[in-house]
Amino acid sequence: MTPDNEISYDFAAIEKKWQQRWHHRQSFKVNNQDEAPKYYLLEMFPYPSGRIHMGHVRNYTIGDVIARYKRMRGFNVMHPMGWDAFGLPAENAAIKQNTHPAKWTFENIDYMRGQLQRMGFSYDWDREIATCSPDYYRWEQQFFIDLYKKGLIYRKNTTVNWCEDCQTVLANEQVIDGACWRCDNKVIPKEMNGWFFRITAYAEELLTDLDKLSGWPEKVVTMQRHWLGKSVGAEINFPIENSSEELRVFTTRPDTIFGATFMSIAPEHPLALKLSQNGPHEKEVRDFIARTRVARQRADYGEEPEKEGAFTGAYCINPYNGRKLPIYTANFVLMEYGSGAVMAVPAHDQRDYEFAGKYNIPRLQVIEAASGKMPEDQAYEGPGTLINSGEFSGMQSGEAKAAITGYALEKGFGKPKTTFRLRDWGISRQRYWGTPIPMLECKKCGIQPVSKAELPVKLPTDVKFEQAGKSPLHTLASFYQTTCPVCGGQARRETDTMDTFVESSWYYARYTNPQYDKGMIDKEAASYWLPVDQYIGGVEHAILHLLYSRFFTRAMRDLGYIDIDEPFTNLLTQGMVIKDGAKMSKSKGNVVDPSILIEKYGADTVRLFSLFAAPPDRDLEWSDKGVDGASRFLNKVYRFVHRNLDLLTADTVSEKTNETSRALERKIHQTIKKFSRDIENDFHFNTCISSVMELVNTLLSSNNLKGAETVDPAICRMAVETVVKLLYPMVPHFCAELWETLGHTDLLDTLSWPQFDPETAKEDELTIVIQVRGKVRSRLQAAVGTADEQLKDMAVNDEKIKKFIGDTTIKKIIVVKDRLVNIVI
C-alpha cells in the first residue's frame, strides 16, 4: 500500500475523465434563448502556427477562469474559439515542405485544437471558425463589395511600405520601428497600386467614442488617441508669384502666420519639380529629390536625419501681409500628411528654426510669451500675445487663431480645418494565402465588383509554389481570366488578396451564429450576444486589431448588419510570458513547451501556476520551481480530502463549537469575501489563490492539533467544499473530481458560487497597534468595536508604553477604530 504521504493524484486519468464528461454532456454549448443574463467572453483567436505556446496557455487560462466563474454566478456564457487561419507562414511552409497551405493549416488546427482541449478550456466548440474556409471569407467578400458600393473602399496609387522579405505591402500600423511586424525585416517605400478601406471616414467617431471605453485600459485608449492624432487648425492658400497656382498648407498655428518667412513642401509634392522647371534651380531640386528618396529608403529609424532642402526658385505671397516667401522643398515635410506643404515660421517652430538657420532665412518673432522670456537658441512654440501681426497684434494666441482663420474664410483664401494622423487602411497583399479581393477589371467597363451570385471567389487549389515569395495567383490564368458581370466581355480578376487583419476585424460578430448561411451576420443572434462583454488578448494589438475592429463594427452597423457602436465593452490586456528576464523566443532558446508540462504535471497545475505567478495584466516570469509549488499545493488538498474522507462524508451534525472551529469558520467566510472581491476587481487571480492557500493552511493546522476531535467535522467539510468551489474555475478537473469524491452528484458549473455571511466573517477580537509618535511600540488585544476612550486607557496603561513615555506629557492621542492608537508626545 502506498504510504499516505505519498499519495499524489492521478491527474492524467482525472483530467481525461472530466474532459470526456464535459464533452458528452455538451456542458459549454450555449444558445440565445436562455433566461439568464448573457455574457460574451472572448479571447483573441490564435494563428494556427503549429503548436500552442505559453502565451496562449496564459491568455486562454485567464479567459477560461472568467468563463467558468461567470457560469457559476449564473450567466449564460458564450465562450467561442477559432482560428485566424490566413497568413504568410502557411505559404512559406508550403514552399518549404512542398505541400499546400490549406493542408498545413488544417493539420495545425487539428493538432492545436487537441492541445486546447487537453487544457480543459470550456469552449463551445460548435462555434469554431477557421477564417480560411470559404464559408467564412465569402461573407468578407460580400461585405467588401457592400463597402465598395458605399464608397468606403477605393483604389489608389501611393507610396506604400514594402517588405522585401514577405514580398508584400504593409499598412502603416503594421510597420514597427521601420520594420515588418511579422518578419522584422526593414520596410522600404515603394510606389504601388492597391485597395484602401476608408477608415478615415470614421476618424472623428473613433476618437470621440474612446471616451466610452471605460472598461479598457487607459494605456490602450491613449495609444489609439495618439494614433488617430486629431489636429485642429486652418487650411490657407498662398498664391504663387507669377503663376495661377496656389500652395495650400495646413497649420495648427494660424496665430503665427505673420511670422512665416518661407514655405516648405514635400519632395514628392507635384509642385516641387514643376516650380523649379526651366529655372536656375532645377538641377539642384532634382538632385535633392533623388537624394532624399534614396535616403528615405535607407532611413535609419533610430534618429532623424539632418534637415535639408533646396530652393525651388519660386515665391508665394502671404495673403495676410503680402510678404514674399521663398518656396523650398524640404526633407522633413511629409506628402502624406495635411497637404504636403507647410508654412514655415522659424521663430515659433523648432524644425523651421533649424532649417532657417541652415539656409540663412530670417526669423521673425510674432508671439510674446506671457512670462516675457523667450528661449535663446531655439524656437518658442508656446502660446502668447501676438506682435508684429498687423490688426491682430495684441490678441492672445487662442482668439487670434479664430480671428485669423475667420479672416481667411471671409476673404475666401482659407478655412478652418481638422486633420488626422490616421491614414486609410491599405489592404492589398501580393500573396496567395488570403481572402481573394472580389473585384475585376474589364477593358470596357473598368473596375467592377464580382457579382454576388458568383461568391465566394475561392482560392484555387491547383497552384504551385515554385518561386519563393511570389504569389501563384498573379500568373494563374485560370484564376484571373474571367468575364465582366456588366458587359460579359473579357476581364481580369484582381490577383491580390486581403490583409489578414480583415478577417479578425469581424470574427467576434460571426461567432454569434457561425453557421448562418443567409448572410454575414445573423442579426438576431448578434443583437442578443453583442457586444463582447470581456475581451482578452495581448497588448501588442492595442492599435492594429483593436482599431480595425472598432472601424469594422461601425461599418457593419452602417450597413445594417448589427446595431452596436463598440465591439468590446471590457478589455484585458495580459502581459507577456517571460523566462530568464526575456520574452520567450526560439532565438533566445528560453521557450517552455506547454505540452511537456501538461504531461508532467497535468493541465490543472499549469493553469494554477500561470494564474498564481502574477496578476493578468503584468508580465509573468516563468519558473519551473514555481510549477512544482502549484503541484504540491494541489496534492496537499487532495491528500487531506482522502485522508479524512470518513470524517468529511459522515452524516453527523456536530454541535461542537470550540474556538478552533469558530476560527476556521470565520476564515472560510473571510476567504469567500476576499476571493470574490479580488476576482471581480480586475481579475486578480494571484491574490485569490493565495487567500485559498491561507484557508487550506488554516484547515490543515486546525486538524493537526493533537486530538482529532478538536474541529467540528461539519465545518471541516464546509472548508473543503469552499476550497473546491472557489478553485473550480481555475483547476476545474481537480475540483470536479473532489466534488464527486465528497459525495456530490451535481456539477459545479452553474449557480454554485459560495456566499459569505458578513457576521461570521467578522473577527471578534483584534490586535490593536499602539504607536508612540507614529512608531509601533506595543500591541494589545481588544474586542471589535471597543470604544475610543477605552482603547486610549488601555494604551496609556500598557506596560511597555508606560515605560516608553515615562513622565513626558502626552500632547494628543489619535484613535483609529479597530486599528490603532497613536500617542503623540
Added chain:
RNA sequence: GCCUGGGUGGCGGAACUGGUAGACGCAAGGGACUUAAAAUCCCUCGGGUGUAUGCCUGUGCGGGUUCGACUCCCGCCCCAGGCACCA
C-alpha cells in the same frame, strides 16, 4: 524628445479609501521521519546590533504635507512598452 506603466527581501509578488510593510508562493538554511534518498511534516528567513518581550534602519534618490506616507505633493534617477520630423 513626448506619452503610458513600473521601481517593495535572494526571487515571483501582497498591503482595502494615508493606519502593524513583506500576505501567499519559490529558493535557501536547520531539524524530524528514513539504512539512504525522494516524498512529507516542523522551525528560521529584509538589513544591522551587545541575542533583546529591546533598539536602530528599511518600499529607486532628495525634499515636503501629516499624529502617522509603499500610498498624497514637488524635484530628480533608472527600467519596460508605445509614438517619433504629423506642420
